[in-house]
Amino acid sequence: MGPRDGLQNEKQVVDVATRVELIERLADAGLKNVEAGAFVSPKWVPQMAATEEVMAAIKRKAGVSYPVLTPNMKGYEGARAAKADTVAIFGAASETFSQKNINCSIEESLERFRPVIDAAKADSVRVRGYVSCVLGCPYEGKISPAQVVPVAAALYEMGCYEISLGDTIGVGTPEETKALIRAVAKAVPVEALAGHFHDTYGQALANIWAALDEGVAVFDSSVSGLGGCPYAKGASGNVASEDVIYSLARSGYDTGVDLDALIETSVWISEKLGRKPGSKVTLARTAG
Numbered sequence: 001m002g003p004r005d006g007l008q009n010e011k012q013v014v015d016v017a018t019r020v021e022l023i024e025r026l027a028d029a030g031l032k033n034v035e036a037g038a039f040v041s042p043k044w045v046p047q048m049a050a051t052e053e054v055m056a057a058i059k060r061k062a063g064v065s066y067p068v069l070t071p072n073m074k075g076y077e078g079a080r081a082a083k084a085d086t087v088a089i090f091g092a093a094s095e096t097f098s099q100k101n102i103n104c105s106i107e108e109s110l111e112r113f114r115p116v117i118d119a120a121k122a123d124s125v126r127v128r129g130y131v132s133c134v135l136g137c138p139y140e141g142k143i144s145p146a147q148v149v150p151v152a153a154a155l156y157e158m159g160c161y162e163i164s165l166g167d168t169i170g171v172g173t174p175e176e177t178k179a180l181i182r183a184v185a186k187a188v189p190v191e192a193l194a195g196h197f198h199d200t201y202g203q204a205l206a207n208i209w210a211a212l213d214e215g216v217a218v219f220d221s222s223v224s225g226l227g228g229c230p231y232a233k234g235a236s237g238n239v240a241s242e243d244v245i246y247s248l249a250r251s252g253y254d255t256g257v258d259l260d261a262l263i264e265t266s267v268w269i270s271e272k273l274g275r276k277p278g279s280k281v282t283l284a285r286t287a288g
Contacts, residue, residue: 001196001238002026002269003054004035004069006226008047009237010273016050018272020057022265026223027061029261031241035088038069039078055082067128071102076116080123087120088128089113091155093148094137097168101132110154117159129155130196134165134180135172142171145183153187162192164220167207170200174210181214194218197239199225204239205247219244224266225278240279242266 003023026034037051067086070076079087091109092098098106120127134148152163195211197204222238245257266282
């Protein structure tokens with residue numbers, strides 16, 4: 001998620017060459033899905049401007065997908081022109097968050113996504129669905145599984161191959177995560193679910209393990225913990241990819257990812273951004 005969800009929440013705008021190198025480094029490290037950018041208005045998300053240039057410049061690696069965010073048909077058309085093989089749409093489980101984030105109701109957002117999904121089906125392009133605020137909302141507080149299920153189910157029924165459940169402000173805990181997965185899995189096959197946990201309260205890794213226990217096997221992460229959430233006070237952003245890979249690998253999972261290469265990339269991009277790495281694993285491995 002680093003090149004998109006990570007960089008779009010950084011205060012500075014990163015040049016195309018750096019974005020391209022970041023994407024290629026992550027693919028070379030063994031990651032099979034590297035979200036490359038977003039076809040959104042540069043007025044609202046200036047960090048994602050020139051995504052078409054990024055897509056044109058990256059050396060695409062066999063077996064790696066480079067999804068892009070496409071909130072509407074205009075975005076989808078840009079993605080197709082850039083030869084994207086996977087696109088993503090972004091909904092919410094909170095009515096207030098939907099209104100403030102994408103200026104429409106949840107129901108209206110789903111109707112907005114329908115033509116994108118229909119066009120993608122016709123073009124044999126995969127569509128991934130995101131549901132934000134699945135465990136908490138900065139405006140409404142705690143979100144119940146009952147609010148998440150209909151949104152996730154609607155996206156899946158429309159044709160999304162995978163639904164990423166996002167704890168956007170990072171307030172969720174393991175037991176809440178388990179209850180959420182159990183509820184959503186009654187409407188969407190657990191094999192089609194993914195977890196997206198921010199680490200605001202230091203719960204992201206614990207929530208990943210809780211979701212793993214419930215059968216979820218796909219998780220979003222961001223190299224060096226890039227990103228943040230403009231809606232969550234003190235938010236530290238996405239869980240760091242290095243921390244997730246370290247935890248899984250030391251526990252016997254074969255992730256297929258080169259942790260050393262990931263750490264090198266974490267240090268490199270952090271230097272480019274003029275900040276310390278946001279990964280505990282990277283900080284520990286590079287201390288001294």
